[in-house]
Amino acid sequence: MRRIAMAIATAGVIAGSLAGAQTATAASTNDITPPPAPIQHFPTPIIAALDCAGTTGWAGCGPGWIWRNGWRGPACYVC
Amino acid sequence: MKRIRLAVTIAGLMSAATIGAGAASADDYTTLLIDPNFVFDTVQYTGGAPTMNPGGQPGAARVFSHNDGRSITDTVWVLPDPAAATAAVTAAQTAAAIANPKTEPVQVGTGGTFISGTSADGSQSLGLLTFTQGNAASTIEFAGPANDPPDAALATDLGQAQVALIQSRMGG
Numbered sequence: 001m002r003r004i005a006m007a008i009a010t011a012g013v014i015a016g017s018l019a020g021a022q023t024a025t026a027a028s029t030n031d032i033t034p035p036p037a038p039i040q041h042f043p044t045p046i047i048a049a050l051d052c053a054g055t056t057g058w059a060g061c062g063p064g065w066i067w068r069n070g071w072r073g074p075a076c077y078v079c
Numbered sequence: 080m081k082r083i084r085l086a087v088t089i090a091g092l093m094s095a096a097t098i099g100a101g102a103a104s105a106d107d108y109t110t111l112l113i114d115p116n117f118v119f120d121t122v123q124y125t126g127g128a129p130t131m132n133p134g135g136q137p138g139a140a141r142v143f144s145h146n147d148g149r150s151i152t153d154t155v156w157v158l159p160d161p162a163a164a165t166a167a168v169t170a171a172q173t174a175a176a177i178a179n180p181k182t183e184p185v186q187v188g189t190g191g192t193f194i195s196g197t198s199a200d201g202s203q204s205l206g207l208l209t210f211t212q213g214n215a216a217s218t219i220e221f222a223g224p225a226n227d228p229p230d231a232a233l234a235t236d237l238g239q240a241q242v243a244l245i246q247s248r249m250g251g
Binding site for chain 1: 116119120121122123124145146147149221223227229233
């Protein structure tokens with residue numbers, strides 16, 4: 001019980017300090033011009049299709065597999 | 080799902096083979112030949128007439144043609160001893176006309192080896208599985224489209240089923 005009470009009290013102290021932090025920061029930045037935001041260059045996303053058809057395939061094949069006729073007869077084969 | 084069916088199929092094959100167990104008769108080595116339709120749970124392959132004593136050695140061979148043109152040729156020889164069986168598969172490997180060959184060991188019988196490559200003109204993909212099982216020597220040849228080569232996993236699945244059939248028929 002004592003441990004639970006201590007934990008709640010600690011959490012309360014931390015929450016209180018965080019709540020005040022934002023206000024303090026806002027006050028301090030009112031007096032200076034903020035630097036320009038840096039231009040961020042994000043890499044071009046690489047999108048890979050899940051299988052040959054870009055879907056999970058038909059006939060129950062999972063991603064990366066496709067249904068076709070091959071050495072094992074009609075079956076799911078790796079793309 | 081296909082693997083589960085494959086396991087069930089092999090189990091059924093083993094069961095059927097066990098019922099008819101016993102040494103293969105001297106004039107009927109065709110019972111030693113594995114049918115890819117059973118192994119791969121399909122009906123795409125049509126077996127041709129078996130060849131008796133291929134290459135003048137006691138045994139049998141049969142070509143299974145896939146309905147899209149590819150083929151699997153299964154050969155089993157029953158020789159006097161394991162040394163003769165090893166010599167037979169070595170001779171088969173030497174005689175194989177496979178261009179750009181890649182050789183890799185596979186877990187099939189004794190000395191299981193899979194050689195893959197292409198035909199001389201590059202128009203076909205080729206594969207050759209060789210192994211021995213006691214006195215028996217076996218080769219399984221694959222010929223298919225250049226853009227769909229047979230791989231070691233395929234050869235291993237078929238080869239292990241062939242080993243199981245030889246064991247059930249000949250013992251050991």
